Amino acid sequence: MLKAVLDDCGLEDVEMTMATRFHDDLDLESIDLVTLGGQLEARYGEQVNFAEYLAGLDLEEIIYLTIGQLVTHVAGCLRRAGEC
Template identity: 55%
Template sequence: MNPTQPVPPEPTADTVLADVTGMLRTVLAEYGDDDLVIGMSTTFNCDLGLESIDLVTLAGLLEERYGKRVNLAAFLAGMEFDEIIDLTVGRLVEYVLWSLKTTRGA
């Protein structure tokens, strides 16, 4: 008889926000800006001052945490330049939740 593994709980916006905030703090620590307030309406460009190389680092951290189920490069590739400039943490959290839900069990 094989014991069944417990199914991990569905991630929530709060848990994903906490994960993403931790990842952003890791990225921002390189600049000494790891004490900024980060919330759903925080923008990557204006509020955090992230550059494209920082998004590459963030993409790697997302993949470490969630695997290939969350692909930041593919998410950004579907956006216009202005959308990327105005990208908020909340929109990324929504994308992560959507990706995890649509690939659950895959």
């Protein structure tokens, strides 16, 4: 699903791994992360609040955010939502 979202950002030909960084490797800007957050919420609902997750990070952590960190966040949110 994340690959499909990133393809919408014009990154369909970019190889992505869990270590791929949104800023350095994919050249995504903050507006792209906002779009990604909206698409995640549309797909998974409010339990995956990407904006809240980003708000808990400092600027350097956001700059170095990886696909793996996002996957871990989404999986954790969905796991917690399933426990309710």
